[in-house]
Structure formats: structure tokens, C-alpha cells
Amino acid sequence: MAKIEMKTPxxxxxxxxxxxxxxxVIKDRLICPYVDLKTEYYDLGxxxxxxxDDAITVEAAEATRRLGVAVKCATIxxxxxxxxxxxxxxxxxSPNGTIRALLDGTVFRAPILVKGIQPVVRNWEAPITIAxxxxxxxYKNVEIRVPGAGKVELMYTxxxxxxxxxxxxxxxxxxxxxxxxxxxASIASFARSCFTYALDTKQDxxxxxxxxxxxxxxxxxxDVFADVFEAEYADAFAEAGIEYFYTLIDDAVAxxxxxxxxxxxxxxxxxxxVMSDMVSSAFGSxxxxxxxxxxPAGVYEYEAAHGTVxxxxxxHLKGESTSTNSVATIFAWTGALRKRGExxxxxxxxxxxxxxxxxxxxxxxxxxxxxxxxxxTTIPNPKVLSTEGFIEAIAGRM
Ligand code: NAP
Ligand code: MG
Numbered sequence: 001m002a003k004i005e006m007k008t009p010x011x012x013x014x015x016x017x018x019x020x021x022x023x024x025v026i027k028d029r030l031i032c033p034y035v036d037l038k039t040e041y042y043d044l045g046x047x048x049x050x051x052x053d054d055a056i057t058v059e060a061a062e063a064t065r066r067l068g069v070a071v072k073c074a075t076i077x078x079x080x081x082x083x084x085x086x087x088x089x090x091x092x093x094s095p096n097g098t099i100r101a102l103l104d105g106t107v108f109r110a111p112i113l114v115k116g117i118q119p120v121v122r123n124w125e126a127p128i129t130i131a132x133x134x135x136x137x138x139y140k141n142v143e144i145r146v147p148g149a150g151k152v153e154l155m156y157t158x159x160x161x162x163x164x165x166x167x168x169x170x171x172x173x174x175x176x177x178x179x180x181x182x183x184x185a186s187i188a189s190f191a192r193s194c195f196t197y198a199l200d201t202k203q204d205x206x207x208x209x210x211x212x213x214x215x216x217x218x219x220x221x222x223d224v225f226a227d228v229f230e231a232e233y234a235d236a237f238a239e240a241g242i243e244y245f246y247t248l249i250d251d252a253v254a255x256x257x258x259x260x261x262x263x264x265x266x267x268x269x270x271x272x273x274v275m276s277d278m279v280s281s282a283f284g285s286x287x288x289x290x291x292x293x294x295x296p297a298g299v300y301e302y303e304a305a306h307g308t309v310x311x312x313x314x315x316h317l318k319g320e321s322t323s324t325n326s327v328a329t330i331f332a333w334t335g336a337l338r339k340r341g342e343x344x345x346x347x348x349x350x351x352x353x354x355x356x357x358x359x360x361x362x363x364x365x366x367x368x369x370x371x372x373x374x375x376x377t378t379i380p381n382p383k384v385l386s387t388e389g390f391i392e393a394i395a396g397r398m
Contacts, residue, residue, distance in 0.1 A: 003036040004352055007344040010336050011063045011301075012039035013095075015073030016046055017308035018316060018387075022326045023073045025388060026333060029395045034352055035337070040067065044095050046076045050088050057095045061102040068343060070301040071336035072099075073329070074308045096293075096303075105295040106131050106193035108264065109276055109305055111283035112290060112331055115365045116379040120282040126262030128279050129203065132272025133190045136182040139269055146175045154179065182217070187224040192296035194225075194266045195233040195244070200294075204243045207266040208252035221268065222246055280305070287325035287372050292335060302335040304328030312387075323371035324387040330360050330394075359397040368393045 014023060031037055042060035049056055064070040076082055077094040100107070110129040113119075146152065152168040168177060198205040207225050209218035229237075229244050237244055247255070249271060256265065256279075267275055280289050289305035305328060312322045334353035341349030364373060367382045370390050374382040385393060 001034075004034060004346070004348050005036050006038040006340065006349060007346065008067060008069075008340060009038040009040045010340055011060060011067050011070035012041045013044045013060050013070060013072040013075075013301075014041065015044055015075040015308060017074075017076065017310055017313035018322065018324050019074040019304065019306075019308050019329060020045060021313070021316065022324060022329050022387065022391075025391050026326060026330055029391050030330065030356060030398060031333060031337075033395075034398070035349070044072070044075050046078065046082070046086050046088070046092075049075075049092055049095070050086065050090075053089070054092045054098070057092075057098045058102065061099045064099070064299055064301055065103060065295075065297075068299055069336050069339045071332050072096075072301055072303040074304055074306060076308055099301065100134055100293060103293060103295040103299055103301070104189050105293040105299070105301070106134060106190050106197075107291055107293050108197055109280065109289055109291045111280060112288045112327060112361075113283070114288070114361045116367075116377045116382075117284045117288065117364075117373060118378055119284065121257060123258065124261045124283070126260060127283075128256065128259070128261045129197075129201075129264040130272055130276040130279055131190075131194050131197065131264055131266040132276060133187070133267065133269045135186040135190075135269065137180050137269040138178070140181065142179040144177045146171050146177055148174050152177045180217075182220075184220070184224060187221055188228055189296040190266070191225045191228040192232070193294045194264065195229060195237075196296065196298055197292075197294045198242060198244070198264050199233070199236055199240055201264070202240055202242055204245060204263040205266060206245050206247065206252060206255075206263055208247050208249040208271070209268055210249050212248055218268075225266075284376060285325070285372055286328075287370075288327055290328055290331045290335060300336070300339050302332040302339075304332050316387075322387045323384060323390075325370040325372050326387065326391055327360055327364075331357060356394075356398065359394050362397055363390070363393045 014020060040063050042056055044057055044060060075095045078088055078091050083091050108129050108131050110127040113127055149172050151170050154166045154168055156164040194205055209221045211218040211222045280286060286306045291303050291305040293301040309324050312324045316322050334357050338350045338353035341347065367379045368385055369377065369382055371384050374384045
């Protein structure tokens with residue numbers, strides 16, 4: 001059988017630990033037998049990041065901007081223990097953070113639905129994708145523990161010396177105070193990433209804030225979204241038959257619980273942090289969650305939402321059998337290959353991505369799965385496969 005040809009290479013970002021092992025097996029057993037795989041390879045494994053003083057991460061992000069589509073393996077974000085374990089020169093920053101900052105992107109997380117793994121919320125029939133704004137608010141706050149009676153003021157001094165001053169509170173005893181900020185430019189980028197992704201996946205977009213209470217701060221988010229939508233996306237949305245819908249966060253939460261799914265929910269930084277954990281646990285498993293970074297310029301980086309599965313890796317190093325779920329990593333590859341197929345007008349490449357996803361889901365639906373899913377499935381007597389055994393079962397179906 002002739003292999004499917006590619007035109008433009010994918011940016012391939014290799015990673016660490018158990019996911020690095022899975023990465024190679026997916027390529028060898030599920031992709032390379034069918035696709036004449038073209039990639040520009042960047043090794044973001046921790047050893048290589050340390051050797052290059054993390055320049056490799058920046059190069060990979062720049063390549064993504066140039067080529068348009070990347071697929072990334074999970075990587076270690078070093079902490080003190082990792083500095084010792086790997087003898088690092090420095091506690092390098094999170095590669096995801098570095099890449100996100102360079103591409104100015106928004107992360108969209110969506111669950112992978114399969115028969116036999118039921119969401120806790122029984123009316124959720126289609127994925128709910130969460131888009132979290134990744135800049136500012138409480139994550140870049142300034143806080144003071146107010147020691148006792150006194151006045152707290154908020155003051156802006158313009159470059160021209162103009163002043164704006166507001167009293168936050170006249171304290172008559174001790175308390176706390178917090179200052180947060182955001183930027184019109186960052187909110188507008190977030191809005192563009194959300195509108196781009198909604199058009200791309202033909203799903204409605206919801207956006208929610210607390211603008212009834214925060215009449216200036218949250219209201220600014222609402223206005224920026226509305227302005228960007230009207231000026232740049234309203235016609236395309238109408239043409240695609242999808243809707244942009246703004247509502248108060250309380251109302252959004254209530255509606256999400258009663259919805260059937262199949263939409264994108266854009267959230268401010270804190271709301272997105274909290275709601276994505278709720279939605280992903282309610283859908284079943286972090287190992288069944290995809291994640292894609294979309295830049296406002298329309299550049300895409302696909303990955304799994306979970307980490308490098310360190311505990312399984314240490315078992316693997318001891319020669320013990322593991323049962324690590326590769327579904328999210330497989331879907332990172334299929335997401336990237338499908339997008340490349342669309343951009344390069346290679347329908348057979350996009351069709352291959354569909355086939356590989358279908359074979360993966362069919363394997364689970366036939367009762368063959370890794371241990372994490374076997375524990376929560378409603379399928380009777382599931383067959384628990386090893387890391388490699390599960391990929392082999394998919395290869396058999398392919
Ligand atoms: P993790 O890799 O997500 O794993 C935490 C636990 O979740 C695992 O021990 C396992 O539970 C379960 N799990 C996660 N993915 C699974 C899979 N594919 N199949 C089966 N079970 C899975 O998080 P971590 O162990 O806290 O972090 C390890 C490293 O990953 C850290 O160095 C962190 O910096 C990095 N990380 C990277 C990313 C990224 O690159 N996007 C994201 C998060 C974390 P059991 O042990 O109960 O089987
Ligand atoms: Mg969180």
C-alpha cells in the first residue's frame with residue numbers, strides 16, 4: 001500500500017518520561033506504516049533543554065509560527081527535585097508557558113467521548129471545550145495584608161502625569177486588599193483565538209464574566225469581545241451557522257449543567273482554571289482530554305492534557321509492566337495531522353486522522369483498554385492491556 005504523502009512538515013516536539021516512550025511507539029506502530037511522515041523535530045526532553053539553555057523550546061515555538069501546526073509530547077516542568085534528579089544548570093521554566101507566551105495563544109481543552117465511559121452529568125452527550133484566558137487577573141495580582149486602621153487607595157499616574165484616584169476602603173481595623181489588572185490587547189487576542197477556534201470546529205462560543213458586579217473590569221471583557229466579534233467575525237459566524245453568546249457566569253454555570261454539550265465555553269483566567277478541572281473530572285479522565293493551543297494568528301499546537309506520568313515511568317525503568325493510556329497523545333497526533341491535511345488540501349491525510357481516532361475508540365468500545373479506564377468503565381469484564389498492548393490492539397484494527 002502506498003503511504004500518504006505530506007506537503008508541509010509538522011513541528012514535532014518530543015518530551016519526557018512515559019509519554020516519550022509512548023510517543024515513539026505511536027509513530028512506529030500507528031502512523032509511519034501509513035503516512036510518509038514529515039516533521040521538523042525538536043527534542044524538548046529535559047536533558048536537551050538543559051544542554052541548550054532552553055533555546056530549543058524557543059526554536060520550537062518559532063518553527064510553529066513559521067510552519068503553522070505542531071504536535072507536542074508532555075514535558076517535565078522542573079522543580080527542585082528535578083534539578084537534582086537531572087543535574088540541571090537552572091530550574092527551567094515550563095515549556096508550555098514559554099511557547100504560550102511566544103505564540104500569544106489560548107489553550108482549548110476538550111474531552112474525548114467514548115461509549116462505556118459515562119460523564120457524571122448524564123445529559124452531556126457531546127464534548128464541552130473550555131477556553132481559559134491565560135493572562136492577568138488574580139494570577140498577576142498585588143496583595144497587601146492591611147495591618148490596621150487606615151485608608152487604601154487605587155491610583156493611576158499617566159505618562160503625561162494625569163492622575164486617577166479611587167478609595168478602595170477606609171479601614172478601621174486590620175484586613176486584606178488585592179490589586180489585579182488586565183490589558184485590552186490580551187483580552188482582544190483571547191477573543192480572536194476563541195472566535196477562530198469556534199469557526200474552525202463549527203461550534204457555538206459562550207463567554208461569561210461577572211459584569212453585573214464588576215461594572216468596569218469584567219464589563220471591559222464583555223465589550224472587547226463584542227467589538228472584536230462585530231468587526232471581524234460576525235459574518236463568518238452567520239455563514240457557518242454558529243452563534244456567539246455572552247452571559248453572566250452564574251447563568252453560564254446553570255446552563256452548562258443542563259446542556260447536552262458541543263460548544264466552547266470561554267472563561268476568564270480564574271473561572272477557566274476552576275471550571276476546566278470540574279468539567280474534565282465530570283467527563284471521566286485526564287487521560288481522555290485533548291488540549292490545543294490556538295494563536296490569534298491561527299497557529300495550532302496539539303498536545304495531551306496530562307503530564308509525563310512519572311509514576312508509571314519509574315515502574316517501566318524497573319522493568320515492570322505498565323498500563324498507561326495513550327489516547328490523548330494519539331489524538332494530539334491526529335489533531336495535528338488533520339489540521340495539516342486541511343491546510344495543505346490533503347483530504348487523504350485528514351481521512352487517515354479520522355480512521356486512527358475511530359480505531360482507537362473502537363478498541364475501547366470492544367472492551368480492550370488501559371487500567372485507568374477499566375476502573376471506571378460501564379463495559380462488563382474489560383480486558384486490561386499494557387501500554388504497548390493497547391497500542392498494538394489499535395494497530396490490529398488499523
Ligand atoms: P501526570 O503525569 O498527569 O500524572 C498524574 C497521575 O494521573 C498519574 O500518576 C496517573 O495516575 C494518572 N495519569 C495521568 N495521565 C495518565 C495516562 N495517560 N494514563 C494513565 N494514567 C494517567 O502528572 P504528574 O505525575 O503530577 O506530573 C508528572 C510530570 O508531568 C511533572 O514533571 C509535570 O511537570 C509534568 N506535566 C507536564 C504537563 C505538560 O507537558 N502538558 C502537564 C502536567 C504535568 P496513577 O498513578 O494513579 O496511575
Ligand atoms: Mg487548576
